[in-house]
Amino acid sequence: MKTKDQSREMVCIVCPVGCRLTVTVKDGEASVEGNNCQRGEIYGKEEITAPRRVVTATCSLRDPEHPRLPVRTDTALPVEYIQELLAEIYTLSVPVPVVLGDVLIGNYRETGVNVRAARSVRSRSDEADQVKARI
Numbered sequence: 001m002k003t004k005d006q007s008r009e010m011v012c013i014v015c016p017v018g019c020r021l022t023v024t025v026k027d028g029e030a031s032v033e034g035n036n037c038q039r040g041e042i043y044g045k046e047e048i049t050a051p052r053r054v055v056t057a058t059c060s061l062r063d064p065e066h067p068r069l070p071v072r073t074d075t076a077l078p079v080e081y082i083q084e085l086l087a088e089i090y091t092l093s094v095p096v097p098v099v100l101g102d103v104l105i106g107n108y109r110e111t112g113v114n115v116r117a118a119r120s121v122r123s124r125s126d127e128a129d130q131v132k133a134r135i
């Protein structure tokens, strides 16, 4: 699909500098002004043609002490899939133990994006074993 002619102001969110970008689309070609580096150009073009976001959320964890597990995508997902992915994340019920970085949903809709655990949670028996080992 060809992007129609337009011009948009936006702030680059790739790094903390926050350059103010002007992204213009003319005859299907996007150009970026105001960026201090190449990453800003890539961000501006992508934002106007195919925006993506990293998704963070929590899901259910089968552990009475820690009932919620923070999760995040390992790369940015096309925005049109975000609501659907959140609905899927909210149906998860993850058993313990879980390790930071464990893949909970792999290659979502063939996008190459994985949903990963954003923290580790040990099972009670693992914790008890560690306490015994220290005694």
Ligand code: SF4
Pocket (backbone or CB within 6 Å): 012, 013, 014, 015, 016, 017, 018, 019, 034, 035, 036, 037, 038, 039, 040, 041
């Ligand atoms: S254009 Fe480059 S320097 Fe500016 S905010 Fe984006 S990444 Fe940072």
